[in-house]
Amino acid sequence: MVPKKPHALLLWMLVCSGGSTEAIEPISTSIAVGMAAALTGFLATYPNIFYYFNECCRPEWISLNKTALVVGIGATLGRTIYNYLHESCEPKWIALNATGLKVDLDRKLFGQHIASRIILKAVSGFMSNDNPKKPLVLSLHGWTGTGKNFVSQLIADNVYKEGMDSSFVHIFTSELHFPHASQLETYKSQLQQWIKGNVTNCAHSMFIFDEMDKMHPGLIDSIKPYLDYYDKLDGVSYRKAIFIFLSNAGGESITQTALDFWKAGRDREEIELRDLETLLSLAVFNNKKSGLWHTSLIDKNLVDFFVPFLPLEYRHVVQCAMAEMIVRGHQPNPSVADQVARDVVYFPKTERVFSVKGCKTIESKLDYYL
Ligand SMILES: Nc1ncnc2c1ncn2[C@@H]1O[C@H](COP(=O)(O)OP(=O)(O)OP(=O)(O)O)[C@@H](O)[C@H]1O
Ligand SMILES: [Mg+2]
Numbered sequence: 621m622v623p624k625k626p627h628a629l630l631l632w633m634l635v636c637s638g639g640s641t642e643a644i645e646p647i648s649t650s651i652a653v654g655m656a657a658a659l660t661g662f663l664a665t666y667p668n669i670f671y672y673f674n675e676c677c678r679p680e681w682i683s684l685n686k687t688a689l690v691v692g693i694g695a696t697l698g699r700t701i702y703n704y705l706h707e708s709c710e711p712k713w714i715a716l717n718a719t720g721l722k723v724d725l726d727r728k729l730f731g732q733h734i735a736s737r738i739i740l741k742a743v744s745g746f747m748s749n750d751n752p753k754k755p756l757v758l759s760l761h762g763w764t765g766t767g768k769n770f771v772s773q774l775i776a777d778n779v780y781k782e783g784m785d786s787s788f789v790h791i792f793t794s795e796l797h798f799p800h801a802s803q804l805e806t807y808k809s810q811l812q813q814w815i816k817g818n819v820t821n822c823a824h825s826m827f828i829f830d831e832m833d834k835m836h837p838g839l840i841d842s843i844k845p846y847l848d849y850y851d852k853l854d855g856v857s858y859r860k861a862i863f864i865f866l867s868n869a870g871g872e873s874i875t876q877t878a879l880d881f882w883k884a885g886r887d888r889e890e891i892e893l894r895d896l897e898t899l900l901s902l903a904v905f906n907n908k909k910s911g912l913w914h915t916s917l918i919d920k921n922l923v924d925f926f927v928p929f930l931p932l933e934y935r936h937v938v939q940c941a942m943a944e945m946i947v948r949g950h951q952p953n954p955s956v957a958d959q960v961a962r963d964v965v966y967f968p969k970t971e972r973v974f975s976v977k978g979c980k981t982i983e984s985k986l987d988y989y990l
Contacts, residue, residue: 675713675782677822713781714788714824716747721778728774728943729767730979731936733889734896735760735927742925743775746862754849755861757922759832761870761900762929765978768866772828775864779826788822790814794834801836808842815846816856823860833867840917847922865923870903875931875974882973888930896928931974937961940979944986956989 721743725736739758746756760768773784780786792798798807818825829835846858874896881891901918904926917923932940941957960982966972 675787677714677788677824713786714779714822716743717778718744718747721774724774724778725771729771730939730943731888731932732767732771732929734891734893735762735767735771735929738893738925738927739771739775743779743862747779752859754922754924755847755858755863757847757863757865757924758927759865759867759923759925760927760929761867761904762874763871763931763974763978764868765975765980766929766932767979768929769830772864772866775862776826779824779862786826788818788824789826789828790818791828791830794829794831794836798836798839804836804838807836807839811839812842815843815858816854819846819858819861820856823857824862826862826864828864828866830866832865833869844917844920844922847917848920870900870926870928871931873899873903874928878930879968879971879973882971888933891930893928897926900926900928932978933973933975934961934964934966937964937975937979937982940982941986944983945990948986948990950990956986959989960985 718740722740725740729736742756742758746752760771762768776786776789777783780789783789784791792811798804798811815827818827832840843863845853846861847863851857851859877891877896877899878888881888905918938954938957938961941960942952942954945952945956963985964981965976967974967976
């Protein structure tokens with residue numbers, strides 16, 4: 621909660637008491653008024669100091685303090701400090717670090733040239749638009765362990781100072797949060813209230829829906845209005861929010877395309893979005909298990925970007941192992957990374973090109989070798 625402001629009252633009391641003490645010599649009165657002004661100024665900035673250490677979203681509360689601040693420490697100084705603090709709140713906690721995101725995608729995400737490019741463009745374009753027409757909706761698809769959750773974390777790290785720990789980043793997992801189909805109606809209203817409450821609290825909220833393909837179609841339908849081109853819904857604007865859907869839907873057709881390129885002796889980096897886009901939407905539409913196909917998310921164009929994640933090869937597993945050693949503070953050891961990668965299972969059985977679990981088990985496997 622935003623602390624209430626006792627300082628206007630305090631200033632009034634101090635000034636009034638100063639006015640009734642005519643017997644006090646001028647120098648004391650000046651000191652008293654000066655102290656009152658300083659104290660008022662301090663208290664007026666107290667919430668700023670509070671929000672310096674505690675995450676905040678928007679600095680609306682400053683408008684309430686403005687008068688006390690200006691009266692307390694003089695119009696010019698007050699205005700300067702107000703402007704400084706006004707600007708220091710949001711950028712401190714929520715602001716895209718586009719360079720940071722690019723560097724992270726280039727250095728930390730392996731084997732995902734298409735996803736990397738789309739995500740950088742989508743997030744940078746959206747965050748630099750002061751007046752987006754709709755929230756940003758990304759749908760990340762691909763084989764297990766290829767980096768979908770990992771990328772969501774990289775986005776969060778470069779938008780929110782607190783990263784995934786930010787109180788403005790929310791993750792839903794179908795099987796954890798919405799396990800019982802019989803409670804669909806309850807889930808629907810809970811989810812709607814949750815989204816509304818969080819966006820009311822912070823327009824720049826981010827919602828990650830994991831295992832989207834296991835989510836009940838009715839539940840996906842219930843969040844549709846928030847993804848659409850509405851100026852406001854019940855007085856709340858959702859246009860600055862980010863929604864990220866994660867699923868394995870379409871993973872098989874993405875893998876098939878990657879395998880076709882591999883068999884044709886073509887470079888993986890030659891795969892382009894257009895090679896996957898149609899396949900992906902067909903696979904998502906036709907997948908009876910996937911909640912997405914039921915809904916009009918796709919045909920109403922509410923998803924801004926379908927982001928394909930390619931299956932990972934041996935060399936990517938090696939990169940993951942090397943990265944994990946660095947994260948743990950070890951000297952990266954190529955022969956250990958090689959051993960780890962050799963221990964991983966690859967498919968298809970004959971060609972053994974792609975890691976069955978992507979880079980998912982590398983972290984725990986590494987324990988055996990270090
Ligand atoms: N492309 C990648 N580049 C770098 N690291 C990766 C990549 N893919 C996976 N990893 C590593 O493996 C871990 C597990 O990956 P992640 O959870 O992102 O997979 P996922 O695509 O969400 O899989 P699933 O579909 O099973 O949920 C990550 O935390 C990261 O350390
Ligand atoms: Mg995942």
